[in-house]
Amino acid sequence: MNLIRGNLLPSARLWITTRPAAANQIPAQCVDMVTEVRGFTDPQKEEYFRKRFTDEEQTNTIISHIKRSRSVHIMCHIPVFCWITATVLEDVLKTTDRRQLPKTLTQMYIHFLVVQAKVKNIKYDGRSETDPYWSPETRKMIESLGKLAFEQLKKGNLIFYESDLTECGIDISSASVYSGVFTQVFREERGLYQDQRFCFIHLSVQEFLSALHVHQTFTNTGVNLLSKKPSVRSKLSKVKPAQFYQTAVDQALQSPNGHLDLFLRFLLGLSLPTGERLLQSLVKPTGTSSKTNQKTVEYIKQKISGNVSAERIINLFHCLNELEDGSLVDQIQKNLRSERLSTEQLSPAQWSALAFILLSSEKDLDVFDLNKYSASEEVLLRLLPVVKASNKTLLSSCNLSDRSCEGLSSVLRSQSSSLRHVDLSNNDLKDSGVKILSDGLKSSGCRLETLRLSGCLITEEGCSSLVSALRSNPSCLRLLDVSYNHPGASGQELSALLEDPHWTLDTLRLEPGGVRWLKPGLRKYFCELTLDPNTANRRLQLSENNKKVKRVFEVQSYPDHQDRFESHPQLMSSTGLTGRCYWEVECSGDVNIAVTYRGIRRKGNSTDCRFGFNDQSWSLWCYGRYSVCHNNYTTLPQSSSSSSSSSSSSSSSSSSSGTVSVYVDHPAGSVSFYRVSSDKLIHIHTFKTTFTEPLFVGFRLNDSNSSVSLCDV
Structure with a gap:
């Protein structure tokens, strides 16, 4: 302890290895850095088995089987589980x-116990491989180990101790006889005495034996060890199996740290025949009917649809997997394969199923983009386990508030989080949200490298919270973006930290900044535009100081100009756009709204001149039904619900007139189209x-009397 506290050899650096559960025994004020020995990646899992077995056919069979079993494949990131x-x-x-x-985790551990029983019988008891493996001595040891576990x-x-x-x-x-299951550890105390300590080779083995003990006791004697005061009276009350398993589900959900999650999965898996x-010879036949199992499945599905944390919900899906029920997951996967997944029609349970699928997929969760699914706070909170497992999470313009920051802060504090890069730009988090995020940044377990908070309505107060967090955890961020906010004097404090050699920050973005950026939503990026008459096709008529264009029959007497669209009824804006820009247009009739490079072709009638039909432009067609086009590839966006800010799910509702807005983030490489309805985007x-x-902004007017007007915001 004197070494840890720095009283002895104060200049020494100690690297202490321990199980996560014992890490909190070290005083937090003595910890400068936390490291984690990570498990196997997917390629490393396969490498392990190829080195473990010499028979190629056998190896391929094993690897293929593991990949088909979702829960087994996930657990194989743990070397001891491999x-x-x-x-x-x-x-x-x-x-x-x-x-x-x-095929399931429970089945794997049952077989593992059988293998250890066989080893004991042959190696220590002198029996043959054909003898029953559950000898009286082995049964007694399993029962004792289960009770201890x-x-x-x-x-x-x-x-635990002697x-x-x-x-x-x-x-x-x-105790050492069962070395495959039980191991003995010695430690030296006060430099004079040795104290025997014991542990299972892995926590999962302890959890399995615990579940087996509870299952064995209930099946053999009728006593429910999960009741508050288990006794023989529990048997007399005749607890039904369905009630027994529902009690187990409830207790696991009430656990504040999820320490019963794997125990529950094993217990439910043991209920199957x-x-x-x-x-x-070890456990009496359960006699559990398929009706009981179905009741348990339905009970778990009810919990998934309820007010349960995202982490616990993911474990409930693992429980369904142990019960060999994949109905919720299969439904979502079927829709994903057919590309018919409408995110707006998903129930809470189906969102959770999607999270489970994403976490269970073989694809690395390198980048998670919430905009691909549904840009909403409710969905983010359902998918938090996916955020935690990803390396980079993109949450820009997702209608998030300080409520989302609570969940994200918990992810930052988690030592098992893989998250290194987060983009929260253009969410109205305000100072209150940044303060909550800063609590996560302060944590010694936070290993975030990039944090983008551009355009989040942050003032001096919020930036002050960031300064405090980064002083508490200087080895955290490498890039911090708080541009398009109003940091005030706190901006200078952030800049001063750049000079601190203990701070790992490489990049700090404060500009542009100022009070003008404290306007909610995307309208803070509004830019004044005018149309360029030198680009207008002669069938287009400009008016209102080049703010409005209409398609007409009469040929306009525009002078010849190299920038003019010769055949296509199109025109462009006068100035090019960089940075972040937002504008709104009132359109009527069959029109296209586009952004384009200046170099798009103007002469001739080929599609190379048409907005959206080349690699120079990106276009939204507004007529009958919205469609988008780039490089001659047209798609129909999915339907979406409205929001008071910019949502990222899509809308394809019909429209031949109305107001459309466009947001360009040139540095980020994005252009977004929105329908404006009652001040909502x-x-x-x-x-x-x-x-x-x-x-450059571009418009195409496809039929007579169609028109476009640039709006003031």
């Missing part, structure tokens, strides 16, 4: 048909690319 899986599958392939390979799991203990083992009837001298053959579509030169 060892367990390899041990089990090698044994199963030797003794049974490959069609009987374990459950009692210590309830207390949150992963490490007295704990003795209370559960375990002989210390023979698939493992009964292997557990014969309803997102239609966003193009994302990399702009290489200034953009």
Whole structure:
């Protein structure tokens, strides 16, 4: 402890390795940096099994099977679980048909227990492979280990002592016999004494044995160990199996840190008849009917639709997987494959199913873009586990408030979070939201490298919170963007921190800044535009100081000019756009609204001149139904609901007249189209690319009497 507190060898740097559960025993004020030994990536999982087995056919069979099993594949990021899986599958392939390979986590651990029982029988008891593996001695040991596992799991203990083992009837001298399941750890205390400590090889083994103990007790005796005061009276009250499993679900959901999540998955998995053959002589047949299992499934689905944290909901989907029910997930996957997924029609349970699918997919969660699904606060909170698992999360213009910041702050504080880059630009977070985010940035576990808060209505107060957070955790951010806000004097404090050698920040963006940027929504980026008569086709008539254009029959007497559209009824704005720009247009009839490079062709009648039909322009067609076009590729955006700010789901409702707005973020490479309704912006579509030169506004008027007017905001 003197070393940790710096009383002894104060200039020394200590790197202490520990299990996560024991990390909080080190005083927080003594910790300068937190590191985490990460698990296997998907390629590393495959590499492990290819090195573990020499038979290529066997290896391919095992890898293919693991990839087909969602829960098993996810758990294989834990190296010790890869060892367990390899041990089990090698044994199963030797003794049974490959069609009987374990598919769920519970089945895998049941087989693992069987393998360890076989090893004990042969190695220590002198029995043969054909002898029953659940000998009286082995059954007693499993029962004792299960009791120990459950009692210590309830207390949150992963490490236990001789007295704990003795209370559960375990002989210390023979504890090492079950070395595949149980291991013995020694530590030196005060430099004079050795104190024996014990733990399971992995927390998941303790959780499985805990679930087996509870399942075994309920099945064999009728006693419900999950009740507040379990006794023989529990048996007399005749607790029905459905009630028993529902109680387990409720207790796991009430756990503040999720320490019963895996326990619940194992307990529910043990309720199925698939493992009964292997557990014969150890556990009585459950007699659990399919009706009971269906009741449990429906109960879990009700919880998924309710007010439950996103992390707990993901575990409930894992529970459904252990119960071999994939109906919710299958429904979403079917719609995803057919490209018929309408995000606005998803129920809360279906959003959670989507989160589970994203987390379970083989694709790396490198970038998560909320705009691809539905830009709303409710959806973000449902998909927080996906945010936590991603490397970069894009949340720009997603209608977020300080409520979202609570969830994001919890992700930043989590030591298991993979999040390194976040873009929250153009959300009205205000100072209150930034203060909540700063609480997450202060955490020693926060490893965020990039934070973009551009255009979030932040004043000096909010920037002051950022200064405080970064002083508390100077090794965190490398890029901070607070442009298009009003940082005031706090901006100078942020700039001063750039000179601090202890601060890792490489890039700080404060400009542009000022009080003008404290206007909510995208209208703060409004820019004055005029139309360029030198580009107007001669069938187009300009008026109102070049703010309005109408298509007419009469040929206009415009002079010849190289910029004029010769055949297509189009025209462009006078000036090019860089930075962030927003404008609104009132349109009537069949029109196209576009942004284009200056170099688009003007002469001839080919599609190279037409907005949207080349790589020079991006166009929205407003007639009958919205459609978007770029490089001669036309798509129909999905339908969307309205919002008071800029949403990123899409709308394809019909429109031949009305107000449309456009937002260009040139540095970010995005152009977004919105329908304006009662002062609300309803997102239609966003193009994302990399702009290489200034953009000009373009209009195409496709029929007679169609018109476009630039609006004042």
